[in-house]
Amino acid sequence: MSYNPVQIIAHGSRVACEAAAEDIDTDVMLEGATYSILEEDEDRDVWRIDAFPTSEAEADGLVARLALHTGVTVKVETLADADWLAMSLSGLPPVRAGRFFVYGAHDQGRVPPNAVNLKIDAGAAFGTGHHGTTVGCLVAYDELLKRERFEKVLDVGCGTGVLAIAAARTGAALAVGTDIDAPSVRIANENAKLNQAHARFVHASGLNDVKVRAGAPYDLVFANILAPPLVALSQDIKMSLRIGGVAILSGLLRTQERRVSAAYLSRGFRLERRIHRDAWSALVLRRMG
Template structure:
């Protein structure tokens, strides 16, 4: 943890902000960095990046990357000596995505009836449901559920486990999540228990791990990670899916759609849908070959 917690804020037009976000994603030393990008002022065309680094090294790296982007103004605010992650999460409103309602403990009394309610404790893991990539995945899944069911579901890079838990709560008999980050796996399993969902999360470095491969082939694979690993995992995701199986991919910017889509089309997938949330994209692809 950083000796003094900071929030790094950057402002610029959309092209500049997206280029800066892509630079953060491309830096291997910042692979675990948590940030958001959104349109702050539609009328003036101002976009905003908020980053919450967890170490001094990460803070220095994020600040340097953002300041290197021409046209971006960057400020660093020191946060009060408190549990700033818990404080920031407590102020987040619930998320509604189709039939899904994602909420934290502070919204226990606001849970609506007749919805698929998902109580998610983020802890140190990514995926409260508020990020545009997670919302995009849930919206895509909600639309698919209107016409088909998925018996076996895999969530690659599960974070808090929200996507696999959503699958388990909507009838999937097998819902498996995997992450290279051991604390995320622990938190995801705790969230599954909290939601009384039959989802299982394992610490694994790839889709060829026997704990992952043994439950396949899958009807649906979620992969809400980053564009480079989405491209690198294209063949592995294909092999994890049965024929006519569906991949819901996110964690990529709109500017990265073409590269990611091409990697899957070349392996026999067809693109069925795109969902855009802020600068982010979610892709729905079906394996045909």
């Protein structure tokens, strides 16, 4: 039986929506669910969650999770048979994050001459540069580049490859990205070629993969994934970094900062910076030992 695509839309206060989003993140049955959370009306404290399930079971699970939260209203809308991801991303404006300018083909004429321009077109992989987590990572990296250089960079959960490509375009001699999703790896390699960046991307299920270990220890590791895997990978990320190396972590809500940072502080990292964008957070941590 074919699945009729739907969009799930939830509204509520910031507290209610962040709690609902965190609930989704901790549900192992919804580990691959795609959703966004943003502020819709600051004056009225109205926040919105948009979810795009890929199966009926995932849709039912998302609705059930959201419905558990008092003050969150949920509605489900049927989508027409179209590539909604590509259609929606094609209309997104370009994004400036420090020295980086991320744009799509429709913004070719708006590229500034004084920026590191990254062309990332719409596709079936996460990381166009518009999401608060990706912007946070780029802003954090831009700030770090003002005082130090990173020869070897690893991007865990690379999606479109924008972060590793950004590293390759700003002097990294080795920029490696990994993802458990094979189509994402293909898209990332295409984007690297499009941007004339020497970043390379491999299909790997963890940091112990031989293709990942070959470049270790890295000077910097990006991990823009979700809070639970960030915690689970804390030791592996530590061991993939040189002493003094930096981890830029995102994919987590502000409410999840303490949980994620605690996992890394307990392993000898020092928290250097937090970057907030909408409900999302990016953490900059340095391995001290």
